[in-house]
Amino acid sequence: MNNKTxxxxxxxxxxxxxxAKTFAENGINLILCGRRQDRLERLKNDLKSKVFxxxxxxxxxxxxxxxNAFDSLPDAFKRIDILINNAGNAHGLDSIDEGDIDDWDMMMDINVKGLLYVTKAVLPQMTKRKEGHIINIGSTAGKEVYPNGNVYCASKHAVDALNQGMRIDLNKFGIRVGAINPGMVKTEFSDVRFKGDSERADNVYRGFQxxxxxxxxxxxxxxxxxxxxxxxxxxVVMSTAQASSTIVNKEL
Structure with a gap:
C-alpha cells in the first residue's frame, strides 16, 4: 500500500x-478532514513520522x-487513491411525532448530503485515472429500522442506496465501491446523540463488550x-453480544 493516499x-x-492510525501504520499517506482543527493537528503530530x-x-x-478545500490541495496530495466517507452523526432519539427538525436537518445534511459533496469533489481524478476505492461507512441502522430511530435510520438507508448506486455507476471506470456497516461501536456517537448526557450515553454500552x-x-x-x-x-459488523439494533445480550 506504499505511495497510496x-x-x-x-x-x-x-x-x-x-x-488514520491503522493506515499510517501500513504506510498509507493521509488527507485528514474534520471540523476540529486542534484534534487534527494532534493526530498529525502523532503520525507524521510514519507517512505524509x-x-x-x-x-x-x-x-x-x-x-474550496479540495481545490486547495497541494500537488503532492491531488491524487486520492482511497476515499473513506466516515463523517456522520445521530442527533436525538425521539419518535417521529416529537422529533426536532433541527436534528433531522443535521443528520440528513451530514450523513447524506455531506457524503455526496465529498464524493463529488474526489471523483473527477478517480474517473480520469479509471482507478480508485471508495468506502462508505454506513450502519446496521441502514439495514433495519428501530423504534425512535426514524430519521437516523432513513439517512443510513440512503447511504446504503448510494453505496449500491455508486458501485453501479462507477463500474465502467474500474472504481471499487463498498460499505462497512457497523453495529454498536463505543465512540462519541452516543454522547452526540444524547447531546452531552454522559450517563445516558454510557448506559448504551454498559453490560457487554x-x-x-x-x-x-x-x-x-x-x-x-x-x-x-x-x-x-x-x-455488516456487530459485536458478538449484538443480534440486532434492539437485541443485545448484556450477560456476555
Missing part, C-alpha cells in the same frame, strides 16, 4: 481517527467549503488492501 472524513475522533499528512478543516455540510473503533479500522484496512480484482461490496 487516503482521504478520511470525520478523522478527528472515533472510527475516522482509528482508521495534509489537513483539511471544513464541515461536510458546507458545499462551498468542501469544494461493544465494538471498538480499532475493530472497524482493521476491517477497513483489510478491505482496501485486497487485490485490485477484489471488491468487498457490503459488510
Amino acid at each position: 487516503a482521504l478520511i472524513t470525520g478523522a478527528s475522533s472515533g472510527i475516522g481517527l482509528a482508521t 499528512i495534509h489537513l483539511l478543516n471544513f464541515d461536510v455540510r458546507d458545499r462551498e467549503a468542501v469544494f 461493544p465494538l471498538s473503533p480499532n475493530d472497524i479500522s482493521e476491517i477497513i484496512y483489510f478491505v482496501v488492501s485486497r487485490p485490485q480484482h477484489v471488491n468487498i461490496a457490503d459488510l
Whole structure:
C-alpha cells in the first residue's frame, strides 16, 4: 500500500481517527478532514513520522467549503487513491411525532448530503485515472429500522442506496465501491446523540463488550488492501453480544 493516499472524513475522533492510525501504520499517506482543527493537528503530530499528512478543516455540510478545500490541495496530495466517507452523526432519539427538525436537518445534511459533496469533489481524478476505492461507512441502522430511530435510520438507508448506486455507476471506470456497516461501536456517537448526557450515553454500552473503533479500522484496512480484482461490496459488523439494533445480550 506504499505511495497510496487516503482521504478520511470525520478523522478527528472515533472510527475516522482509528482508521488514520491503522493506515499510517501500513504506510498509507493521509488527507485528514474534520471540523476540529486542534484534534487534527494532534493526530498529525502523532503520525507524521510514519507517512505524509495534509489537513483539511471544513464541515461536510458546507458545499462551498468542501469544494474550496479540495481545490486547495497541494500537488503532492491531488491524487486520492482511497476515499473513506466516515463523517456522520445521530442527533436525538425521539419518535417521529416529537422529533426536532433541527436534528433531522443535521443528520440528513451530514450523513447524506455531506457524503455526496465529498464524493463529488474526489471523483473527477478517480474517473480520469479509471482507478480508485471508495468506502462508505454506513450502519446496521441502514439495514433495519428501530423504534425512535426514524430519521437516523432513513439517512443510513440512503447511504446504503448510494453505496449500491455508486458501485453501479462507477463500474465502467474500474472504481471499487463498498460499505462497512457497523453495529454498536463505543465512540462519541452516543454522547452526540444524547447531546452531552454522559450517563445516558454510557448506559448504551454498559453490560457487554461493544465494538471498538480499532475493530472497524482493521476491517477497513483489510478491505482496501485486497487485490485490485477484489471488491468487498457490503459488510455488516456487530459485536458478538449484538443480534440486532434492539437485541443485545448484556450477560456476555
